[in-house]
Amino acid sequence: MVGETILEINLSALKNNVQLLREKIKKDTMLLAVVKAFAYGSDAVKIAQFLETLGVDYFAVAYIREGVKLREAGVKTPILVLHPQPINFPLILDYNLEPSLYSFNTLNSFAKVADSNGRENYPVHIKFNTGLNRLGFKSTELTEVIDVIKANKSIAVTSIFSHLAASEDSNERSFTQAQIKQFKSITEHFKSLYGRSVLRHLYNTSGVINFPEGQFDMVRCGIGIYGYDNTEDGKSKFMPVVALKTIISQIHTIEKGQSVGYNRAFVANQTKRIATLPIGHADGIGRQYGNGVGTVRVHGNSAPIVGNVCMDMIMIDVTEVDCEEGDEVVLFDKQTTAEAFAGNANTISYELLTGISQRVKRKFITE
């Protein structure tokens, strides 16, 4: 019995997914676990600590403050910061984090900060843009990038990397293959000009699943670790790590013509039993799930969300379901995946998972 809204986090499933990814990559390929955004909405510190015991080689976060939290909790594994903001560069040094440098602005300003702190050969990661057009140097800037790096003794390149634009999309295979080819040529050019060995990495989870040929020295996996592989064949061996559960706070019987919730968005066409749940858009169930778009499970039966989603509550139709106040309700779990729940509202597991707010209690289980 859950007693309140909880996000259940299954560490055995996490371990299973890491093992599965390890089986898919070559023996000497390193595994970087992406733990940005509270480890995809779960709990970055606990997840990173657990993954550290599994011997994951690297972590990545998006922002510097996310990395600081992990270091404060005692995480020792190298941490790549994917999207650092120059205003926080001093924290990179204080907390032994490793920046992605993706522009001349970030490269020059980080080299300066490291230099003025008396650092030498501080580990940095250089990002190239191969088609996503989000962050990264152009391949045509490579020579100038190397010149700047060589002129700055304060930094040394640990890795060069890029990011795929459509690795999960089978209609874009030729685009992805062109990105792999372009990245390979960048790495060769970079190595010959830089003269020191550097790690190379390109893939996210779907890269690993769909393209065996371009794993290079490391892969960066997020969603796979949390149990989703973005394939639609329904045969995934990845196990969803989190389950979102709540309880029934109150049940009302309403008559034909009566309404439910704000703006009277649901009006009963017959006598209905309506259950109110202590979870709303402030917990991460957005308004797009209202008015029948989202359905939940009560004792294995599906029950639609009726009316508008409130900040702290949703109402569901349990007319056909034998249930009472205090009973458990499942929003998503292994059976109704976050991918499926999100899909009903035309969004993706990533958005649903990372949107589960911090006020939802996290509960760790193994099974």
Ligand SMILES: *Cc1c(COP(=O)(O)O)cnc(C)c1O
């Ligand atoms: C978030 C992110 C990843 C992880 O992607 P998944 O699809 O979750 O495996 C990898 N690399 C970069 C640069 C990212 O921003």
